[in-house]
Amino acid sequence: MPVYRMKARLIINPISGTRNKLGLDRMVIDSLSPLGWEVEVVYTKGRGDATRLALEAVDKGCSTVLAAGGDGTINETAAALCGTGVVLGILPCGSGNGLARHLGIPVDLREGLRVILEDHPEDIDYASVNDKKFFCTCGVGFDAAVSEAFAKKKTRGKFTYLQSTFETYANYSPEYYTISANGRKLTEKAFLVAVCNASQYGNNAYIAPSAAINDGLLDVTIIHAGNTLSTALVGVDMLTGMIERNMLIHTFRTDNIVIEREHRGPSHVDGEPLELDRRLDIRCHHNGLRVYTPSVVHPFKPILTPVASMFNDLRIAITNLFQSKP
Secondary structure (H helix, E strand, O other): OOOOOEEEEEEEOOOOOOOOOOOHHHHHHHHHHHHOEEEEEEEOOOOOHHHHHHHHHHHOOOOEEEEEEOHHHHHHHHHHHOOOOOEEEEEEOOOOOHHHHHHOOOOOHHHHHHHHHHOOEEEEEEEEEOOEEEOOEEEEEHHHHHHHHHHOOOOOOHHHHHHHHHHHHOOOOOEEEEEEEOOEEEEEEEEEEEEEOOOEOOOOOEOOOOOOOOOOOEEEEEEEOOOHHHHHHHHHHHHHOOHHHOOOEEEEEEOEEEEEEOOOEEEEEOOEEEEEOOEEEEEEEEEEEEEEOOOOOOOOOOOHHHHHHHHHHHHHHHHHHOOOOO
16 A cells, blocks of 8 residues: 555544544544554534634645544535545544445444545535535425424434434424526425435435436435325335335436525524525535545445445444444
């Protein structure tokens, strides 16, 4: 393996997800230092810190910024690196890990670190909503309401997210949206509208299974208002990767879209709740971010890929029960 002289900053969110990060800094340094990397470790303490720390790394001449955290940490870090040429390395430590999963980066930390050691950077798209950058999904409607409920919970993890989903579903009412894209305008009463740069929300929930992250296009998924049973079945299809065949779904691709709603309200950006204006102006920015990705990624297959990911998550969870360090 060739020896590099690489200056990097490792940004760790110590409270993201449910995973123990004790020893993560040493694991990264011990793996990269023999290859000539100079790794500086810093920690976030609150919202916005990852962006600030990543901007500092760019100013200091780092060629790589490694982000260890959940989707919020990855979003904040990546937002600072867009257009700089500095390579993002993802060490997924969150509850959902949507971008990592889409890119095929293992959610096991040691396996994720091997992706960085492969030295296979790739240019990917990012998107923006009212000039706020995102990398996986932006949405209004039910998914935004769930994100808002989940953010208020004191605990994290998949089961807490499912609890938030069921609690929100019990009282949720679809809304009307006016959507303008590809020279057309339509008004829909929708359960949710998701604008996707990547294929999933995280936790293997595939809202746009066919989405590509380097095609210069956004995949838009509209889930129409249905009855209780038909809407619940959408959730099943999302977890199996079959959502595009569901009769309540309308999908299309575009490089920009405007969504207008009757009032300001909850939205989400990469799973983080955010209150945005009535008008959402969303655009794709082609190949604007450089990221370490696996040199080999298996193509997505409905049912098979989600099931394989589920068993892999179970394996990692069991392993983590019996070790105190990454």
